[in-house]
Amino acid sequence: MPPSIFARHSSEIDWCEANYLHSEYVAEYYNTVSNISFLLVGPLMMYLLHPYACRRTLMVHGVWILFIVIGLFSIYYHMTLSFFGQLLDEISILWVICLGYSIWFPQTYFPRFIRSRGQFGLVVFIIAVISTLMSFVKPTVNAYVLNSITFHILYVLVKEIRKCTNQDIINLAIVSFCLWFVAISCWLSDRFLCNFWKRINFCYLHSFWHVFICLTVGHVNTVFAFFDAQYEIPECNLQVQYWPFKSTRFGLPYLAIAKKKNKKHC
Numbered sequence: 001m002p003p004s005i006f007a008r009h010s011s012e013i014d015w016c017e018a019n020y021l022h023s024e025y026v027a028e029y030y031n032t033v034s035n036i037s038f039l040l041v042g043p044l045m046m047y048l049l050h051p052y053a054c055r056r057t058l059m060v061h062g063v064w065i066l067f068i069v070i071g072l073f074s075i076y077y078h079m080t081l082s083f084f085g086q087l088l089d090e091i092s093i094l095w096v097i098c099l100g101y102s103i104w105f106p107q108t109y110f111p112r113f114i115r116s117r118g119q120f121g122l123v124v125f126i127i128a129v130i131s132t133l134m135s136f137v138k139p140t141v142n143a144y145v146l147n148s149i150t151f152h153i154l155y156v157l158v159k160e161i162r163k164c165t166n167q168d169i170i171n172l173a174i175v176s177f178c179l180w181f182v183a184i185s186c187w188l189s190d191r192f193l194c195n196f197w198k199r200i201n202f203c204y205l206h207s208f209w210h211v212f213i214c215l216t217v218g219h220v221n222t223v224f225a226f227f228d229a230q231y232e233i234p235e236c237n238l239q240v241q242y243w244p245f246k247s248t249r250f251g252l253p254y255l256a257i258a259k260k261k262n263k264k265h266c
């Protein structure tokens, strides 16, 4: 009988960190614990982006709720290394990317046959359903396909940054790129250079990936939310602020809507 998809180690991927070293219940301890970053950043971004979400769409909160879900599924996956955990982790990433695209993908790049953001969202939804079904076909390639979507995000980012004159946003885009570069280097290195890391007894790069990709998403989201707000809610006064030190450029960035007189707030 084939092993159950819920069985421990039924996933075909085993990350570099040694298994069951710190607990008999948790396969990869640091890879599991590092997902706390998703559970912290998700609710915090929901709180910080509430004024923007009220003005633009409450679906923005959906992205961060799914972000928390990624963290929870990733905890389950690294605790068990089960095939079911792997699929939950990857499918939740797919859906948060799709929701992100349907909210923030700039209208100027919509294909010609699409006439509104609603139609675009429907097309993205259909692609998400088809991709979810396809993710069962060859699960080993899922993570690579998901990572390659980043190149399309980068392409759109570069096109928008070329038109941008706001130096804060340009800096934020550069920081986002650097964070992503560190994140993907950790992911690839953990995947392909594990023997080297084992030799120097440092097998924690996948947990670093969790933290850096979490920070990348917080940063790049602020850049796309800024572009989007310029197009979609031009009447609003936009400001990039940082948590917890509002007036510095250090911390977690978010898009704030500066209050204007005679405008209704939710």
Ligand SMILES: CCCCCCCC/C=C\CCCCCCCC(=O)N[C@@H](CO)[C@H](O)/C=C/CCCCCCCCCCCCC
Pocket (backbone or CB within 6 Å): 070, 074, 077, 089, 093, 096, 097, 100, 101, 104, 105, 106, 143, 144, 146, 147, 150, 153, 154, 156, 157, 176, 177, 180, 209, 210, 213, 214, 216, 217, 220, 224
């Ligand atoms: C118009 C653009 C909209 C942009 C929306 C971007 C929304 C991205 C949201 C969330 C992605 C979070 C991914 C976290 C993964 C955590 C779980 C994990 O580690 N899973 C691994 C197994 O444990 C698995 O192997 C990873 C698979 C690949 C994930 C690919 C993530 C792509 C993230 C894109 C980030 C944008 C970078 C932009 C660079 C400047």
Ligand SMILES: [Ca+2]
Pocket (backbone or CB within 6 Å): 014, 015, 016, 017, 018, 019, 028
């Ligand atoms: Ca392992």
Ligand SMILES: [Zn+2]
Pocket (backbone or CB within 6 Å): 031, 074, 078, 206, 210
């Ligand atoms: Zn992971």
